[in-house]
Amino acid sequence: MSSVTIKDIAKLAGVSHTTVSRALNDSPLINPETKERIKAIAASMNYTPNYSARSLVLDRSYNLGLFFTTLHTGTSAGFLYEAIKGVNDVIKDGYNLIVRGIDDYKSFHKVNRKNFDGILIMSQSDSDQSFIEYASDKEIPLVVLNRPVEGVQVMNFVPDDQSGAYRLTEYLVQQGHRHIAIIEGKQGFKSTQARREGYCEALHKHGIFVPEAYYVSGNYDLESGHAAMSKLLELPDRPTAVFCCNDDMALGAVKAVTERGLSVPEDISVAGFDDNLFSAFMSPALTTVRRPIEELSRAGAEKLLKFIETKHSEQSLVLFHTELVIRDSVKSI
Amino acid sequence: MSSVTIKDIAKLAGVSHTTVSRALNDSPLINPETKERIKAIAASMNYTPNYSARSLVLDRSYNLGLFFTTLHTGTSAGFLYEAIKGVNDVIKDGYNLIVRGIDDYKSFHKVNRKNFDGILIMSQSDSDQSFIEYASDKEIPLVVLNRPVEGVQVMNFVPDDQSGAYRLTEYLVQQGHRHIAIIEGKQGFKSTQARREGYCEALHKHGIFVPEAYYVSGNYDLESGHAAMSKLLELPDRPTAVFCCNDDMALGAVKAVTERGLSVPEDISVAGFDDNLFSAFMSPALTTVRRPIEELSRAGAEKLLKFIETKHSEQSLVLFHTELVIRDSVKSI
DNA sequence: CATAGAAATGCACACGTTAACAATGCTATT
DNA sequence: AATAGCATTGTTAACGTGTGCATTTCTATG
Structure with a gap:
């Protein structure tokens, strides 16, 4: 009735x-x-x-937003999964969590203080800077995850990708590798840049020169990893190790190796980044860098809720440690 | 201001x-x-x-719910990803999509007609029957995906898991296998039952007897696949092929094989179910059954929106075809 | 016993929007 | 020229909830 x-x-x-x-x-x-x-x-x-009535008079919507740069290419399933799980674990019955890709919005019209008590942005690219500025302008409580953001005053939680990539690359060097290629992430993504920089920094420090052909572009999905590795394998001066900028691409890369009758890590070593759920179960188990997305999302959500309650925020940029996870996909030579 | x-x-x-x-x-x-x-x-x-004001007078919330049985064990990342993508592709700017695990609700209090214009339930288990009945009771427009639901009148979109499992198993038989084990899904999930029945039906039809030890329980995650395959490999009468009830478990199972120095499909054949994004890129590429989760979600969302607009629904149960995908993880013997 | 003050409840309005009905001015038809 | 009818705009109430202020009743204190 x-x-x-x-x-x-x-x-x-x-x-x-x-x-x-x-x-x-x-x-x-x-x-x-x-x-x-x-x-x-x-x-x-x-x-x-009736929450609409309550919202109207209290000026609170009980809505929280979790926005991704995109839900299409560039966002891996594991990434989405961990983020949603982390946030949902924290928010209580009192809030609704609205999930969306920023690029799905034709207009940001509906995104305002009346509709969202707070917003978490899983930012992967500079391209969502305008959205961040928009939200900040509207004075919506704002937490930005995953990417350090400049110019706007927000609560910021990011994994230290660069030092993770650095340590991983250094580990490859320590295992005797001198010919180390990189399969890069999606163009324009901040993480792509950070990981490449960590890689370059480590190689430069050890005085290792990288030929142009060892930089291969990818876009974080499985196919691009496969295609990129195929290119590398046809090089006259084939690398002995390949750093894939995420685990999805590493899986695709391994596939490219095995379908040529070669094997990882005997013929070529492969390392990834992210430590996806499946990475420990690959054959061989993937050496990679763990990025604590779920923890980071949880921390971001807690911070956001606290801010909404108290209107008070202290720390603005929190770096999350990334951790080298050594498994079986890299050979010592 | x-x-x-x-x-x-x-x-x-x-x-x-x-x-x-x-x-x-x-x-x-x-x-x-x-x-x-x-x-x-x-x-x-x-x-x-101000949408709260509009909602109050129009009696519409502009909220759509997408609910999973759980966001924890049993729901794979790829499954969540495809569902969210499918639904978000369909809904226009006018709606918010709220994503949540049913088991995250302490009370269903907030779930009512005022708060949700409609609900999609990605139902994986009988355990959410009470939630479905609750929502139906509240007269919230309701679409149930993935599991056929009885007793309640809802719009229902489900993949034909049983016939998929049947065709896959029959394929294994055609390839000469007579010793075929099964690694089952999570206890209590409807899909677990449907897939087992398809498997049994096919073997029974071909007059193949299955020893008790060939039924191994799992819970749809990677580790359980690994553990289950480990058990099977230690059997005196080892199977020649193993049907894993989803691809995640298949990946774990393959891992268990390779870490014993054996290989797929030379020493043992493995097949999965779902056709995850990564399955084509496994080594060897996984033979599996494609389940069109994204399409199904899209269709469900379209149906829900149409119902909300017109208050008129025709068809109540739609079966989605599942498709055998033959790759390289099954050997002909 | 008078009264100050506390405890408990009610009245009336506000929040921002939509919509039924009333009102106004104008045009066209007889 | 009177009037019916249309086009356009305004008046007012309603949706369900929360809250400042007034009101009532009761208790304790001098």
Whole structure:
């Protein structure tokens, strides 16, 4: 039927709707006995509050946004999964989590303070800078994950990709590799740049020169890893190790190796980045860098909620440690 | 600053707020010239409507729910990803998509007609039957994906898992296998049952007896596939082929094979189910059954939107064809 | 006993939007 | 010229909830 309102309850309880509102919100103004009585009646009528009405007067939407740069190419399934899980673990029953790709919005019209109590942006590219600025402009409480953002004052949680890539590359060098290629991430993504820089930094420090042909572009998906590795394998001066900028591409790369009758790591070593759920179960198990996306998402969500409650924020940029995970896909030579 | 309302616009335009409302909603009642003038003013003040107010009076929330049985064990990353992508592709700017695990709700309180214009349930288990009944009871427009649901009148979109499993198993038999084991899905999930039944049906039809030890339980995640295959490999009468009830477990299973120095498919054949994004890139590429989750989600979302618009639904159960995908992980013997 | 003050409840309005109905001015038809 | 009818705009109430202020009742204190 039509839903019951506090006025219906009031009528039945013989009080005003004000008293009902206060009782259900546990106001100290109300006599404990009446309070209990009203709550009982409400339960028996199985009343559920109209959040639209509440939102209107309280100026809160109870909506939280989790936005990705895109839900299409560049965002891996594991990445999405971990982020959603992390955030959903933190938010209580009181909030709705709205998930969307920024590039799915034709206009940002609907994104404003009335509609969102807060926003988490899983930012992967400079391309969403305009969205970040828009949200900041609208004074929506804002947490940006994954990418360090400049120019705008936001709460920022990012994994230290560069030093992760650095340590991984250094590890390859320590295993005796001197011919190390890189399969890069999606063009324009900040993470692509950070990982390449870590890679270059390590090689430069050890005085290793990288020929142009060892830089191969990819876009973070499986196929691009496969295609890139295929190119590398046909090089006259084939590398002994390949750093793939994420695990998806590493899986594709390994495939390219095995389908030529070669093997990892005997004929060529492969390393990845992210430590996806599946990476430990690849054959061979993938050496990679763990990026704590779920923890980072959880921390971001907690911070956002606290900010919404207290309107007070302290720290603005938090770096999350990335960790070298050594498995079996790199050979010592 | 504080946001602008239609009354502010009205004041500036020298008309009543009703006229503004009508103008912005393209009512034919309004003189085209005033309409344009008002729209211009609204844009210049960069007005954005308060959806809470609109929701209150129109009795629509502009929220759509996409609910999973759980976001924890049993839901693979690829599954979540495809579903979200499919639905988000369909819904327009006008709707918010709220993603959540049903088991994350302490109480269903917030789930009601006022808060959700419609709900998609990606149902994986009988355990969410109570949620489905709850939503149906509240008369929320409801689409159930992935699992055929009984007892409740809903719009239902499900992949034909059983016949997929049947065809896959029959294929294994055609390749000469007579010792075929199964690594099962999560206990209590409907898909687990359907796939087992397809498997049994095929073997029974070909008069093949399955020893008790060939039924090994799993829970759809990588580790369980690994553990289950480890058990099978230690059997005195080792199977020649193993049907893993999803691709994640197949990956784990392959791992168990290779880390014993054996190889797929030379020493043992492995098949999966789902056709995850990564399956084509495994080594060897996985023979599996494609389950069109993204298409199915898209179809479900379209149906839901149409129902919300027209309040009219025709067909109630739609079966989606599953397709055998033959790759390299099964040997002919 | 008078009264100050606390405890409990109600009245009335606000939030921003839509829509039924009323009102106004104008045109065309008789 | 009177009037019916159309085009356009305004008046007012409604959606369900929360809250400042007024009101009532009761208790304790001098």
